[in-house]
Structures are given as C-alpha cells and as structure tokens.
Amino acid sequence: MTRKENQAARARAHFPAFDLPAPSPTHAADALTPFHQLIKRLSETYGPSGSEEAVRELARAEIKGLADQIRVDAFGNLIALRKGAGNRRKKIMVTAPLDEPGVMVTFLDARGFARFGMLGAVKPLTLPGARCQFENGVIGVFGRETRGAADTEKDADAFFLDVGATSAQDAPVRIGDAACLVGEFRAAGNLLCGKALSGRARGAILIETLRRLKRATHDVYCVFTVQSQVGARGAGAAAFALQPDYAFVLDATPAQDFPGGDTNLALGKGPAILAQDEKMIASAAARQVLLEATRQTQTPYQIQAHARGGGEGAPIQAAREGTVTGALGLPVRYLHTQSEMVDARDVANIIEILTSVFAAKTL
Amino acid sequence: MPTLTDTLAKLSAAPGVSGHENAVRALLVREFQKLADTVEITPLGSVIGILRAQTTRGPRAARPKSSAAPRLLVEAHMDQIGLIVTDIQDGFIRFEEIGYWDSRVLPSQNVLVHGKKTLPGVIGARPPHVLAAAERKRPLALAELFIDLGLSDARARELVSVGDVITLDRALLSLQNEMVASQALDNRAGLAALLEFLRHMQDTPRAWDIYAVANVNEEDSPLYVGAQTAAYAIQPHIAICLDVTHARQVGLSDDALPEAGQGPGIARGANVHPFVFDKLRQAARRRALPHQITVYGSDTETNAWIMQVTGDGIPTGLVEIPLRYMHSAVETIALSDIARAAELLQEFAAQLNADDARALRGETFVRAPARRARAKRRR
Ligand SMILES: [Zn+2]
Numbered sequence: 001m002t003r004k005e006n007q008a009a010r011a012r013a014h015f016p017a018f019d020l021p022a023p024s025p026t027h028a029a030d031a032l033t034p035f036h037q038l039i040k041r042l043s044e045t046y047g048p049s050g051s052e053e054a055v056r057e058l059a060r061a062e063i064k065g066l067a068d069q070i071r072v073d074a075f076g077n078l079i080a081l082r083k084g085a086g087n088r089r090k091k092i093m094v095t096a097p098l099d100e101p102g103v104m105v106t107f108l109d110a111r112g113f114a115r116f117g118m119l120g121a122v123k124p125l126t127l128p129g130a131r132c133q134f135e136n137g138v139i140g141v142f143g144r145e146t147r148g149a150a151d152t153e154k155d156a157d158a159f160f161l162d163v164g165a166t167s168a169q170d171a172p173v174r175i176g177d178a179a180c181l182v183g184e185f186r187a188a189g190n191l192l193c194g195k196a197l198s199g200r201a202r203g204a205i206l207i208e209t210l211r212r213l214k215r216a217t218h219d220v221y222c223v224f225t226v227q228s229q230v231g232a233r234g235a236g237a238a239a240f241a242l243q244p245d246y247a248f249v250l251d252a253t254p255a256q257d258f259p260g261g262d263t264n265l266a267l268g269k270g271p272a273i274l275a276q277d278e279k280m281i282a283s284a285a286a287r288q289v290l291l292e293a294t295r296q297t298q299t300p301y302q303i304q305a306h307a308r309g310g311g312e313g314a315p316i317q318a319a320r321e322g323t324v325t326g327a328l329g330l331p332v333r334y335l336h337t338q339s340e341m342v343d344a345r346d347v348a349n350i351i352e353i354l355t356s357v358f359a360a361k362t363l
Numbered sequence: 364m365p366t367l368t369d370t371l372a373k374l375s376a377a378p379g380v381s382g383h384e385n386a387v388r389a390l391l392v393r394e395f396q397k398l399a400d401t402v403e404i405t406p407l408g409s410v411i412g413i414l415r416a417q418t419t420r421g422p423r424a425a426r427p428k429s430s431a432a433p434r435l436l437v438e439a440h441m442d443q444i445g446l447i448v449t450d451i452q453d454g455f456i457r458f459e460e461i462g463y464w465d466s467r468v469l470p471s472q473n474v475l476v477h478g479k480k481t482l483p484g485v486i487g488a489r490p491p492h493v494l495a496a497a498e499r500k501r502p503l504a505l506a507e508l509f510i511d512l513g514l515s516d517a518r519a520r521e522l523v524s525v526g527d528v529i530t531l532d533r534a535l536l537s538l539q540n541e542m543v544a545s546q547a548l549d550n551r552a553g554l555a556a557l558l559e560f561l562r563h564m565q566d567t568p569r570a571w572d573i574y575a576v577a578n579v580n581e582e583d584s585p586l587y588v589g590a591q592t593a594a595y596a597i598q599p600h601i602a603i604c605l606d607v608t609h610a611r612q613v614g615l616s617d618d619a620l621p622e623a624g625q626g627p628g629i630a631r632g633a634n635v636h637p638f639v640f641d642k643l644r645q646a647a648r649r650r651a652l653p654h655q656i657t658v659y660g661s662d663t664e665t666n667a668w669i670m671q672v673t674g675d676g677i678p679t680g681l682v683e684i685p686l687r688y689m690h691s692a693v694e695t696i697a698l699s700d701i702a703r704a705a706e707l708l709q710e711f712a713a714q715l716n717a718d719d720a721r722a723l724r725g726e727t728f729v730r731a732p733a734r735r736a737r738a739k740r741r742r
Binding site for chain 2: 264273275276279280281282283284302303304305306307314315317318319320321322323324
C-alpha cells in the first residue's frame with residue numbers, strides 16, 4: 001500500500017462525519033450548461049499551489065484535440081499551441097492559473113493538532129469554522145486559540161487545524177502536506193460561487209476559447225500556469241521559453257460592489273482592463289489591443305487603476321528583452337476565500353474578447 | 364549647443380510617468396538620433412542609442428552596423444513618479460500614486476491631467492476651518508484629496524478616464540548659484556548627464572561601443588523591468604547607472620551624505636563591481652574632477668541593483684547626482700554636478716581598452732585554469 005492509500009484509509013476511519021454532503025437536488029449539476037459544468041468540475045478539483053497535477057490532467061483532457069501542440073514544461077505549466085493562419089501573425093501568450101490558494105501543514109503537536117502556513121493570500125480572518133481538504137481526502141477544520149491577545153484575528157500563528165487526530169503519530173496528515181479550502185460549487189442566475197473559482201473560471205475561459213475558436217490569425221499559446229498564488233512563479237518561466245510578441249494575463253480583479261466596499265469595480269459590468277497592478281504597469285500597446293477587442297465585440301469593460309494585487313504580468317513583462325504585456329481581470333467578490341463569486345456574463349465576455357484578439361487581422 | 368539649463372528645462376517639461384513615458388521618450392529619441400549611430404527601442408519602450416567604437420579623433424566616420432568591440436552600457440531612467448486617475452465622483456478626480464511620493468506635499472499643487480486632452484487642475488482638500496483639532500495635526504490621506512478641473516461630472520467623464528495619468532504643473536526654476544528646482548529632476552538630472560556624456564563622446568576616441576540607454580519603469584517597478592530587459596538585450600561588459608541620491612539638507616545632515624555642488628557621487632558597496640569603482644575613481648582623479656564617494660551596504664535602490672544580476676551577471680557601477688527634497692515637487696540639484704558626471708563618464712569610457720574587457724569576461728577567472736588542470740589530470 002502506498003503512503004497515500006494508507007493515509008486515505010486512515011482518513012476514512014477517522015472522519016466519517018466530515019465527509020462532504022451530497023449536492024442538494026435544487027442545485028443538481030445537470031441544471032448547468034456543459035460549460036458551467038466544466039467550471040464546476042475545475043472548481044471542485046484539488047490543486048493548491050505546488051500540487052496542481054489533478055487540475056492539470058483535467059485541463060489537459062479538456063483541450064485534447066483543440067490544439068496543435070500540447071506540452072508540460074519542467075515547472076509544470078501546461079502549454080497549448082493553436083497555430084495561426086495569418087501571414088502577418090504574431091506570437092500571443094495567454095495565461096490562466098491552475099493552482100488555488102490553500103494551506104500547508106508546518107507542525108503537528110502532541111495532541112495531533114496541526115499548525116499551518118498559507119499558500120497564497122488566504123486571510124486568517126476568513127478561516128475559523130471553515131474546512132480544508134488534503135490530497136488524500138482528509139478534511140481539516142480550522143480553529144483559533146481563544147486565549148491571548150484580542151487581535152489574533154490578524155495573526156496566522158493563532159490558528160490551527162483540527163484533523164481529528166489524538167496524537168502526532170495517528171494524524172492522517174504529515175508536515176508539508178497541502179490542503180485546499182472546501183466550498184461547494186453553486187450557481188444562482190448569473191452568479192457562480194465556489195472555492196478556487198476565480199482561478200478555475202479563468203482556466204475554463206482558456207479551454208472554452210480554444211473550443212470556440214474557428215480560425216486563429218496568430219499563433220496562440222494558452223498557458224495554464226502553476227504556482228500563480230505564491231508569487232506568479234510559473235508564468236515568468238513560460239514567457240522566458242516562449243518569447244511571445246504579446247502576453248495577456250487573465251487576472252482576478254477584486255470587485256467590491258457590496259456594503260462598505262471601496263473600489264469602483266463591480267460584477268457583471270465586464271472584465272477589467274488593467275492600467276496597473278501592484279507590480280506592473282500594463283504595456284500601452286497591449287491595453288490598446290484589448291480596448292480595440294472590446295470595441296469590435298461591443299462588450300462592456302471596466303478599468304482597474306488601483307495598484308492592487310500582483311498578478312502574473314510582472315514576471316512576464318520582465319522576461320528576456322521584455323514582453324509587451326496586458327492584463328484582463330475577471331471581477332471576483334470574496335477573493336481567496338472558500339466562496340469566491342464571479343458573474344457568468346463577465347466570463348462569457350472575456351471569451352468574446354480573447355477570440356477577437358486571436359482572430360484579429362493585425363495587432 | 365544647448366545649455367544644460369535648456370536641456371533640463373525641456374526634459375522636465377515633457378511628461379513621463381512610469382509606464383506612460385511617450386512624451387519624454389519622443390524627445391529622447393530625437394536627441395539620441397543626433398548623437399548616436401543607431402537608435403533602437405525595446406519592446407517595453409526603453410531607448411537605446413549606440414555609438415560605435417572609434418579609435419581615431421575626428422569627424423563622425425561611417426561606422427559599421429555591427430561590431431566586435433566590448434560594450435559599455437550607460438543608463439538613466441526616463442520615468443518620473445506621478446498620479447493616476449482611479450475614479451471620477453461628481454466631476455472631481457480621485458487618484459492614486461504611481462511611485463513613492465512624499466504625499467504630504469500634494470495638497471494645493473497645480474496639476475496636469477493627461478486625458479483626451481491635457482487639462483489643468485488643482486489638488487483640493489477640506490479647508491482648515493471645518494477640520495477637527497486632531498485632523499489639523501495630521502497630514503492629509505490620499506483618499507481625502509481630489510482634483511478640481513472646473514468641469515461638470517458629464518464633461519469630466521467625457522474627457523478623463525479611469526487609468527489616465529497626472530503630473531504636477533511645475534516648470535524648472537533657476538535658483539541662485541547655478542542650482543535648479545523642479546519636479547522629476549529624479550531622474551531628468553541623470554538623463555541630462557547621459558545626453559551631455561553622449562555629446563562629449565562624439566569626438567572622443569574609444570575602444571568600446573557605447574550603449575546609452577534611457578529606461579522606462581524605474582520608479583514603479585519592484586523588478587526594475589525597463590533596466591532589466593534592456594540590459595538583457597545588450598549584454599554589456601560593464602553597466603553604469605546614472606541616478607540621483609539624497610543630498611545633505613536641512614534636517615538631513617548625515618556626514619555620509621554627499622553635498623549638492625561638490626561633484627557627483629561615485630558609489631561603492633556590494634552593488635558595485637570593484638573594478639568599475641576603481642576605474643571611475645581613477646578617471647575622476649585623472650581629470651581632477653570634484654567627486655564624492657557614496658557607500659551602500661547592499662541595495663542601492665537604483666537600476667544598478669537589477670542590472671548586476673541580469674543575464675549571466677554584469678559588472679555594475681553607479682554615478683549619482685546629489686539631490687535635495689527627493690520625490691517632492693521641488694527636487695533641487697546643482698548643474699555643476701551634472702556637468703561633472705558627464706565628464707567623469709567621458710574619461711571613464713575613453714580609458715577602457717580590450718584588456719579590460721578580457722579581465723572582466725572570464726579569461727582571468729580562477730575557474731578557467733582550474734578546469735584545464737582537471738582535464739589534464741583525467742588524461
Ligand atoms: Zn526616484
């Protein structure tokens with residue numbers, strides 16, 4: 001028996017009560033369109049940063065037959081090339097992440113409680129009472145120390161994971177094991193909600209764009225990146241290898257169209273064309289291409305000018321002699337929680353825009 | 364010949380907020396075209412002017428397109444800190460900073476909003492009469508400031524979009540004693556020195572190709588993305604960064620800081636290759652140029668920091684113009700420091716020979732003979 005199977009068996013022995021509930025009939029998957037079912041499957045797949053295999057295999061299976069070349073680089077990025085037919089074709093790279101935010105076990109105490117570190121920008125404040133799931137299926141419940149200073153809400157050290165163990169020895173997880181958050185996928189009208197949704201919806205956009213794209217003018221490299229949540233580690237390596245003429249990053253833009261929110265970005269009002277993020281000012285030429293595509297497709301858009309969030313643009317822009325890089329943000333509420341929320345219309349509009357860019361006569 | 368003041372006035376009047384350098388770049392391309400054999404622009408918008416090696420004095424000869432001569436890169440960043448529109452509320456512009464401002468100085472500034480056309484505006488705030496006592500004691504937060512263009516909401520939305528950039532409206536001011544003040548002298552002072560250096564090199568014999576580079580995206584980018592990508596493209600044997608540094612001033616009297624007007628700073632520390640430092644100091648001494656040594660334990664917070672680790676590594680140096688009131692609307696420098704920085708680099712570039720390049724590129728590395736010895740043993 002491999003260690004993984006062993007752990008899974010122990011997990012079942014320990015946690016019958018922690019199993020996920022069956023989806024309620026009112027939200028049955030068959031009420032969803034095939035595309036939204038794809039988003040659901042991607043969202044529900046395990047893939048915290050550094051452990052993207054399952055998501056990558058799912059994505060690879062989905063794009064089979066849709067690309068001229070498919071490969072996985074040494075870093076783990078999944079790269080699909082759709083060749084263009086234009087005689088003035090450019091090399092375009094588009095990225096979407098495979099990974100999702102999560103936690104990693106850093107310490108097991110004598111009673112079997114786990115301490116953990118964050119994989120990506122998970123906010124401790126959102127955790128108490130929430131659940132996470134390890135690769136072997138083990139479920140952990142987040143708890144918080146009750147003694148000590150009042151502002152432990154900000155302090156990750158005050159949080160722990162209850163994996164149902166009684167000692168470090170019988171704990172079904174080990175130091176270094178990674179877990180993703182647990183959050184069921186739900187759809188209500190245009191709103192889609194679930195864990196890992198901001199990233200996986202963007203992955204689904206790339207897949208669906210490849211599926212719908214009849215004829216590309218340009219050589220299009222769709223890059224499903226690894227380790228985006230922990231500082232955009234995969235994207236730079238891919239850009240260095242591909243040397244594209246243009247790179248477009250599918251990013252997540254925090255929408256705060258809720259009580260007390262403080263940005264002017266909203267769900268359902270179109271994707272955000274980024275003027276900048278925390279680490280990159282978008283290249284003017286790439287912004288122009290995106291703006292032109294919104295004009296061609298008559299899709300709505302917003303502009304993100306706040307220097308917030310560091311997406312995958314910066315390392316791509318800095319690769320080799322420099323890459324003309326733009327970013328298109330999918331507006332997301334409750335980013336980096338188990339209930340990320342996006343609007344299906346924004347998702348559809350990004351597909352329209354990308355399709356238009358890939359088929360544009362000249363860039 | 365334009366005077367230094369003319370050059371600096373022109374450079375500081377051309378807007379060039381990080382990532383939005385069009386206007387200042389256009390100016391630099393024109394200047395480089397007069398002074399270099401070839402002018403190139405990188406994908407991100409940095410401008411490279413190449414002046415080929417020429418060992419005899421005299422008029423500009425027809426020089427070859429390509430060259431086997433070693434490469435000296437001398438760069439200055441062309442971008443400046445600025446502001447960016449984040450929202451329009453009832454015709455008033457909300458904004459954020461691009462780059463690291465001394466935001467205490469923003470209220471009451473005249474600004475230019477670069478929308479569909481360039482619009483003058485003022486940065487307003489609530490008057491002191493309505494402020495609580497505690498509020499009067501603290502500097503205003505960015506969120507409390509706004510720009511008044513005098514426009515209605517509808518007209519403002521027509522002319523200005525979220526994402527448009529904003530600069531201060533402030534021309535170069537000549538003070539006494541050949542000192543000048545303006546916004547963006549970080550790093551238009553360095554650019555002026557770069558152009559002056561290129562002018563000096565026109566009839567200076569040299570064994571190395573000179574790559575003069577005006578880089579984008581220094582102030583905003585934790586990756587120094589402009590300098591990194593241009594240096595990667597050029598793969599120089601030596602890279603020199605021309606930038607400004609804190610000068611001694613009222614309230615900042617640290618003896619270790621250079622003084623404006625006493626000559627450029629020649630930096631020393633982990634970011635500076637000892638060979639490059641020695642050659643720079645020798646050049647200054649040979650020409651009897653006033654200069655000051657500035658010391659950095661590690662990060663110089665300039666493009667030199669990234670260029671040093673670009674490609675397979677670049678021996679890097681840093682020449683600095685002392686500047687008072689960094690990242691404010693009244694950055695102040697001495698013109699003589701710019702002139703001397705240009706002369707220093709001229710002397711440095713003129714003295715570089717083929718042996719220097721060999722010394723820096725491998726042939727004298729301990730590693731190479733060691734490898735040969737091992738190979739022999741195996742045989
Ligand atoms: Zn600066």
